[in-house]
Amino acid sequence: MLSDRSPLSLRAAAIGGLLFLHLPILLIFLYAFTTEERSFQFPPPGLTTRWFATAWYDRPDIWPPLWLSLRVATIATSIALILGTLVAAAMTRTAFFGRDQISLLILLPIALPGVITGMALRSAFGIMDVPFSVWTIVLGHATFCIVIVYNNAVARLRRLSGGIMEASADLGANAFQTFRHVLLPNMGSALLAGGMLAFALSFDEVIVTIFTAGSGAEAKTLPIWMLDELIRPRQRPVTNVVAIVVFAATFFPILAAYYLTRGGSETAGMGK
Amino acid sequence: MSAPAILPARGFADRMTATFWRHPRVLLAILLTPPLLWLGVVYLGSLVALLWQSFYSIDEFSGVVKQEFTLKTYAELLRPSNFDILVRTVIMAAVVTLACAALAFPIAYYAARYAKGHWKAAFYLGVMLPLWSSYLVKVYAWKLILAKEGIIGWAAERTHSSWIIDGLLSIPGLEGSSLSTSPLGTFAVFVYIWLPYMILPMQAALERVPNSMLEASADLGATRGQTFRTVILPLALPGVIAGSIFTFSLTLGDYIIPQIIGNSANFIGMAVYQLQGTAGNIPLAAAFAVVPIAVMLVYLAIARRMGAFDAL
Numbered sequence: 001m002l003s004d005r006s007p008l009s010l011r012a013a014a015i016g017g018l019l020f021l022h023l024p025i026l027l028i029f030l031y032a033f034t035t036e037e038r039s040f041q042f043p044p045p046g047l048t049t050r051w052f053a054t055a056w057y058d059r060p061d062i063w064p065p066l067w068l069s070l071r072v073a074t075i076a077t078s079i080a081l082i083l084g085t086l087v088a089a090a091m092t093r094t095a096f097f098g099r100d101q102i103s104l105l106i107l108l109p110i111a112l113p114g115v116i117t118g119m120a121l122r123s124a125f126g127i128m129d130v131p132f133s134v135w136t137i138v139l140g141h142a143t144f145c146i147v148i149v150y151n152n153a154v155a156r157l158r159r160l161s162g163g164i165m166e167a168s169a170d171l172g173a174n175a176f177q178t179f180r181h182v183l184l185p186n187m188g189s190a191l192l193a194g195g196m197l198a199f200a201l202s203f204d205e206v207i208v209t210i211f212t213a214g215s216g217a218e219a220k221t222l223p224i225w226m227l228d229e230l231i232r233p234r235q236r237p238v239t240n241v242v243a244i245v246v247f248a249a250t251f252f253p254i255l256a257a258y259y260l261t262r263g264g265s266e267t268a269g270m271g272k
Numbered sequence: 273m274s275a276p277a278i279l280p281a282r283g284f285a286d287r288m289t290a291t292f293w294r295h296p297r298v299l300l301a302i303l304l305t306p307p308l309l310w311l312g313v314v315y316l317g318s319l320v321a322l323l324w325q326s327f328y329s330i331d332e333f334s335g336v337v338k339q340e341f342t343l344k345t346y347a348e349l350l351r352p353s354n355f356d357i358l359v360r361t362v363i364m365a366a367v368v369t370l371a372c373a374a375l376a377f378p379i380a381y382y383a384a385r386y387a388k389g390h391w392k393a394a395f396y397l398g399v400m401l402p403l404w405s406s407y408l409v410k411v412y413a414w415k416l417i418l419a420k421e422g423i424i425g426w427a428a429e430r431t432h433s434s435w436i437i438d439g440l441l442s443i444p445g446l447e448g449s450s451l452s453t454s455p456l457g458t459f460a461v462f463v464y465i466w467l468p469y470m471i472l473p474m475q476a477a478l479e480r481v482p483n484s485m486l487e488a489s490a491d492l493g494a495t496r497g498q499t500f501r502t503v504i505l506p507l508a509l510p511g512v513i514a515g516s517i518f519t520f521s522l523t524l525g526d527y528i529i530p531q532i533i534g535n536s537a538n539f540i541g542m543a544v545y546q547l548q549g550t551a552g553n554i555p556l557a558a559a560f561a562v563v564p565i566a567v568m569l570v571y572l573a574i575a576r577r578m579g580a581f582d583a584l
Contacts, residue, residue: 006386007496014382017375018395021402021467024413027423031416040419042426083307090303094296102304105311108319112568113525115541116322116561117315119548123325123558124318143315146307174289175299197404204406207528210545226408230415230532243409254404258397 028247032240040236051237059238062225066245069222072134073202076141080198081191083142084149092157109144117144118211125212132214137221140212141205145198152194152261156187193260196253204250222246326558337555345555349563354543358563361540364455365523368462369470372519373512375463376470380511381504383471384478399475403468411532414461418533420450448535458534465529466522470515477511478504513575520571524564540564 032051034044055062087106091099109117121140130136164186168178206223213219220228226246229239281287292299328337329344348354383395402410417423428434440456441448448454481504489499527541538546540560547557 006382010378010382011386013378014395017379017467018398020375020464021398024410024417024464025402025405027416028409028413039421040416041421042416042423083310086303087307090300094300096297096300102308105316106307109311109315111521112319113521113541113564115525115527115544116319116565119544119557119561120315120318120322122548123554124314124321126554127321139314143311146311169289174285175292176285176289200404204408206408207526223406223408226412227528227532230408230412239412243406243412246406247409250404250406251401254401255397258400 025247028240028243032237032244034237037235037237051235051241054235055238055241059235062238062242064218065220065222065225068134068218068220069203072137072141072221073199075134075138076145076202077195077199079138079142080145080149081195084146084194084198085153085187085191087146088150088153088157092154106147106150110147114144114205114207115211118208121208122211132212132216132219134219136212136214137209137219140208141202144205144208145202148198148201149191149194152190152197153187156190160186189260193257196257196260200250200253204246322558323562325554326562328555330553330555335552345559348556349559354560357538357540357543357560360537361524362567364459364462364539365520368459368466368523369516369519371459371463372467372470373474373516375467376474376515377512380471380474380478384475384481399468399471403472407465408528410465411461411529414457414464415452415533418450418452418457418460420452422452424451452533453535455534455537458530461529461533462523462526466519469518469522470512473514473518474508474511477508477514481507510578513578517568517571517575521564521568524567 030044031040033047033049034041035046035048036044087102091103118140121136121143124130125132125136164182165178168182173181204223206221206227209221209224210227213221213224222242223246226239226242229236229242233239281290325337326345327341327343328339329342330336331338349358379395379399383392383399387395419425424437425434428437437451440446441451441454446454446456448457451457451460485503485507486499489503494502525541527539527545530537530539530542540563544557544560547553547560551557
């Protein structure tokens with residue numbers, strides 16, 4: 001007889017696995033309140049909230065990286081939204097020569113290890129004499145954000161019946177009106193979800209960014225700032241405060257993307 | 273008076289619509305040109321340029337890149353110091369993949385077969401949030417955990433089991449003053465960070481195993497263990513392989529984790545980073561970068577044979 005109840009050991013292993021995935025992140029929160037700033041002593045010798053004030057008032061080095069990361073993520077997401085939607089629109093309706101190759105090409109930036117993408121772009125900038133700037137960072141980020149938007153858009157377009165486009169044309173709408181009044185409202189939530197995931201991915205990216213950012217202080221994104229603090233720590237709890245901010249900046253968009261596409265067969269975030 | 277069946281074109285937009293209708297390829301070209309310029313020219317161009325440079329070599333005396341075709345740089349990969357890096361990285365990727373598969377299976381199996389309603393959503397979000405949440409924050413969390421004075425050391429001291437950790441840290445090859453400076457730490461962090469990438473495709477594959485097959489197996493007298501070995505595992509294998517593509521490829525290319533946690537032994541990613549940066553040896557860095565690509569191509573070819581792509 002096949003039982004519908006799970007064996008206790010399986011349930012314990014499954015829930016243990018989930019805890020293993022989540023408990024380490026909780027420690028980040030705990031250590032933001034510790035009074036010990038030179039080591040990672042556990043349990044913390046005392047609790048304080050002063051690191052939040054320190055991060056806000058006394059650490060001007062945090063703000064430029066934060067703004068840079070927000071700016072880069074916003075621009076990269078916008079570019080990815082446009083390019084990702086264009087490819088998705090082309091790939092759903094028609095079969096054409098080279099279609100499989102194009103879908104492989106879109107996947108490539110996240111299928112290959114980031115160090116290869118980063119190094120390829122850096123050496124190309126070197127060959128072409130492109131100086132490092134915000135735009136070289138954006139270029140790298142948009143390249144791997146396209147696939148995130150594309151995945152969400154293409155899943156929604158497949159579900160959309162072609163009939164409504166024909167109905168729109170029959171009623172006298174031209175291609176641009178159909179796009180504006182029929183296609184866009186139907187794709188809105190999928191694009192928003194894709195955009196949020198792309199934003200989270202870009203805001204947090206470090207592996208490609210190190211290669212495309214140059215070495216100046218003005219090219220420091222928030223993850224690069226964090227990496228510096230990891231290698232040469234000072235005021236460790238302040239790093240935790242920033243880690244909480246970074247965590248929140250990725251956590252809420254992901255949650256929103258999940259709720260935006262929930263219920264369909266194409267819930268956002270299945271592949272990173 | 274009757275309206276005309278075909279409305280006259282009222283401007284540029286209408287004329288464009290008519291063109292799109294008569295020549296669908298025009299629309300296709302307009303849609304595809306910007307993304308293909310970006311990905312096909314800028315990105316693919318950079319990749320090809322990188323591969324190209326791996327066939328150049330560096331002049332040992334002047335340090336200048338000699339721009340003529342040679343396989344000398346690839347031969348350098350076989351030098352013991354460089355070959356060690358390749359072997360170490362591939363072994364680490366293989367061990368991490370196996371550990372991820374073992375840890376992921378109960379979670380994926382429970383979520384696919386037993387979790388219902390709210391629990392199902394909880395499991396889904398419970399895997400997806402760690403997948404997407406900040407990579408550096410997760411690495412940092414493990415620096416806190418593995419530090420000598422951190423939570424593991426504290427728990428071991430409280431339970432009088434510090435000797436287990438000390439014993440592990442004295443095994444040749446795994447030495448370190450604490451877990452965070454031992455290859456064991458590097459291994460643990462790799463497993464933690466890539467685990468969600470294994471769970472999701474595994475769960476997708478397990479969800480496609482029909483319940484009727486499990487019932488049939490039970491009706492024919494198979495024990496739980498037999499059903500698992502002869503029915504569930506073969507049917508879930510494509511999902512396991514799909515997940516292993518991620519864990520394997522991501523471990524091959526990572527250079528942040530071994531830099532922060534571990535005994536700073538070199539991995540492929542770190543070698544690429546150092547060679548192109550401080551050492552300025554772009555040809556050798558490019559040759560190193562070709563290794564993960566080649567390993568992954570072989571791996572993907574095997575995976576395709578075993579039907580892993582249906583599970584992606």
